Amino acid sequence: MKTQDMSDCLNRIYNNIFPSSPQTVENGRLGGKSRIIGKADDALKAFTNFGGQGWLCTADCNEVQIFDENSDIQGKWPRWGEVYNSETGKSLHLRYLGEHWLLVTYSRVKDQKEPHGIITREKLLGKCKGVDRMLVYEVFYRLEEETKLAPAQYRPYNSRFIGFDKEASNG
Numbered sequence: 229m230k231t232q233d234m235s236d237c238l239n240r241i242y243n244n245i246f247p248s249s250p251q252t253v254e255n256g257r258l259g260g261k262s263r264i265i266g267k268a269d270d271a272l273k274a275f276t277n278f279g280g281q282g283w284l285c286t287a288d289c290n291e292v293q294i295f296d297e298n299s300d301i302q303g304k305w306p307r308w309g310e311v312y313n314s315e316t317g318k319s320l321h322l323r324y325l326g327e328h329w330l331l332v333t334y335s336r337v338k339d340q341k342e343p344h345g346i347i348t349r350e351k352l353l354g355k356c357k358g359v360d361r362m363l364v365y366e367v368f369y370r371l372e373e374e375t376k377l378a379p380a381q382y383r384p385y386n387s388r389f390i391g392f393d394k395e396a397s398n399g
Contacts, residue, residue: 256347258368258386259337264328271322271329272306278320281391282311283354283363287324292354294361294392310389319388334388336366345370346382351393362393 265271275284281296286303295301306329309322319334336347346369351362370385372378 252349254347255344256368257337257344257370258334258347258366258388260332260334260386260388262330262332264330266328268305268329271324271331272301272304274331275306275309275311275320275322276301278311278313278318279315280311280313282309282320282389284309284311284322312389312391314391319390321389334386345385349390350387364390364393366390 265274279297282294284293284295284301284303285307286293287305287307289303293299293301293303305324306322307324310319312319317335321330321332321334323330348367348369350365350367352365354361354363365387367387368385369382372381372383374380
């Protein structure tokens with residue numbers, strides 16, 4: 229089945245199952261560029277300078293911080309975080325790996341060098357000290373080749389944070 233046929237088929241299925249909350253399946257691909265940063269303050273500066281809305285967990289703060297471009301981020305030792313900049317259409321994932329920080333910038337890929345797959349949007353409930361928010365992610369499914377043991381199939385390959393669901397936010 230072609231990628232376009234698959235995305236059309238999945239859109240029809242989702243819309244029949246969830247008519248009040250239609251799911252969008254699109255053709256496309258997500259790409260990422262990673263970099264390693266050795267100092268906590270440099271990692272935090274790169275994260276906060278990215279701009280946009282997101283969440284951050286630091287070792288010296290006892291709660292997950294939800295923020296936008298106008299918020300002050302507390303803490304000095306970042307552990308995990310994700311931020312989405314709607315102006316650039318890019319997401320940044322931060323993760324502490326023991327001796328350094330990995331920062332990965334994700335965006336949609338427009339070139340045709342690699343085969344495209346399908347991209348879905350998925351919502352996950354995040355709970356932060358009494359604030360319930362739905363975190364929205366784009367998930368890229370890549371078509372895996374047929375093997376002797378399994379037919380060709382779409383499998384999750386990577387994902388990125390793209391903001392909070394405004395309708396589900398209580399805070």
